Amino acid sequence: MKTLLVIGYVWPEPKSSAAGSRMMQLLNGFQQAGYQIHYASPAELSPHAEDLSSYGITSSSIELNSSTFDEFLLELKPAAVMFDRFMMEEQFGWRVEKHCPDALRILDTEDLHCLRHARHQAYKDGASIQETLNISNELLYSDLAKREIASILRCDLSLMISEAEMTLLVERFNVPSEILHYIPFFRPSPEQTQWLSFEARQHFISIGNFRHEPNWDAVRYLKESIWPNIRKKLPEAELHVYGAYPPKKATQLHNEKQGFLVKGWAEDAIEVVSKAKVLLAPLRFGAGLKGKLVDAAECGTPAVTTSIGAEGMYQNHVPVLVQDIADTFTESAISLYQDQGQWVTLQNQCAPMIKERFDENCHIHAFLHRLADVEQNLNHYRLSNFTGAMMRHHSMKSTQYMAQWIEAKNKRS
Structure with missing residues (x-):
């Protein structure tokens, strides 16, 4: 051999x-x-x-x-x-x-x-x-x-x-x-029958290894420029922030009153992403493909990301909204969280996207x-x-x- x-x-x-x-x-x-x-x-x-x-x-x-x-x-x-x-x-x-x-x-x-x-x-x-x-x-x-x-x-x-x-x-x-x-x-073809519905999901999620600088920057960007405005419009919503190796400067961002919850390590990324209503990935720099967005599509979770996040990811089926400015990113996140029709339309793109791009x-x-x-x-x-x-x-x-x-x-x- x-x-x-x-x-x-x-x-x-x-x-x-x-x-x-x-x-x-x-x-x-x-x-x-x-x-x-x-x-x-x-x-x-x-x-x-x-x-x-x-x-x-x-x-x-x-x-x-x-x-x-x-x-x-x-x-x-x-x-x-x-x-x-x-x-x-x-x-x-x-x-x-x-x-x-x-x-x-x-x-x-x-x-x-x-x-x-x-x-x-x-x-x-x-x-x-x-x-x-x-x-x-x-x-x-x-x-x-x-x-x-x-x-x-x-x-x-x-x-x-x-x-x-x-x-x-x-x-x-x-x-x-x-x-x-x-x-x-x-990825194998997703098991769509196991996906949770719009009504069965709640909260936003962000996920990514904290040792990867683009991910840490995205968390800070969420905390400083995006989440406060989402929270004003959706006062009951929470953002669950997952990622391996969170440093002290990341865990110090945890604030229950603001609904900004730094969860840290996720034993099963697919499980936590599959329960969220919307994944947020406001990446401002980086390269390669974004595994978090593939994971989101695998479990039927629509997302909002940037052009950096979307680079090389999609072709005919796009299960995300792409916004490069904090204000429009925030507006898209709020809209996707509230609009069931828009949410379902994007979820329906998830399985075809996996088949087309990552079979x-x-x-x-x-x-x-x-x-x-x-x-x-x-x-x-x-x-x-x-x-x-x-x-x-x-x-x-x-x-x-x-x-x-x-x-x-x-x-x-």
Whole structure:
């Protein structure tokens, strides 16, 4: 059986973040492709991490800047290596190149870090959401972008969660489309008969890992600019704010008199979202796809979000209202909460949207087909990507010498 080594930036936490959930989906896809999976990470193990052994996946702790990883590689001899985020490719890619040059190299980008950081900078500079959405090259072409795009080019295949980001890579960075593959979140067809009705639901909900800066900003935006005006019109309504790893500054926002209830960790995100009447996601910057909006559609919960939140999400079926200004966002939230006809119309778009954009069978089949094609034609892919070969040649030397210098320094100290 073929062995896949996954080098994780963190240990998967599917109940904490959309990234953790998607990682588990990818691991399942590789198992369907016939791979025996070995997951390794230099991160500290979290109490919320998934028990990978229950899925038949072997786990190992590895060290940064240590030749012990070379020995680990030589013993494992993986047929393929997947790097979880470009930082792991930077750290370990040269060692894979040196000891397993024939291994298929895959990068799971999660979202484009350079895009998210550029938009964050634009937001801090006072840009509107539309200006942040259409980011300038001046902000986009950062040192972080140079590192991230170099990592994408060095890999044989990069897994992209957003079609919008694929377009950006091809049109703005001239990345060959042949080395990119679109694989978003995917879901089975929703059980609509289990959805609660308009009358059976109450309150608003916001959800998202607090360690993710766009989510924390959205909570502050709700508290300061949106919720006070919603509460004036709907004095009995509550906003339930869920998310893993809430810091003290977040829990201090909890105010029962204002109906702003910071609940923190949700054991089952689908359960709490399915009971809410409206999901609020006023994201002012960010990248990738928004797992909270996929979750909302899966359980028939209409939402209000921004153009940032909606990017890459929808096509013909749109179960959300999109507003980029605080006042109109507030008005849409109040209207959707009160207007049963509008609410039902949006709920009816949820199941078709999941089928159209995030169908599990469709994306798994496409992924397995693409994976088999790259495996069988690896030499062709590499010969067609001379820039990537050049990047591997030069970066292997620079990162190798830096890592060896750090390792030697650590041994002396």
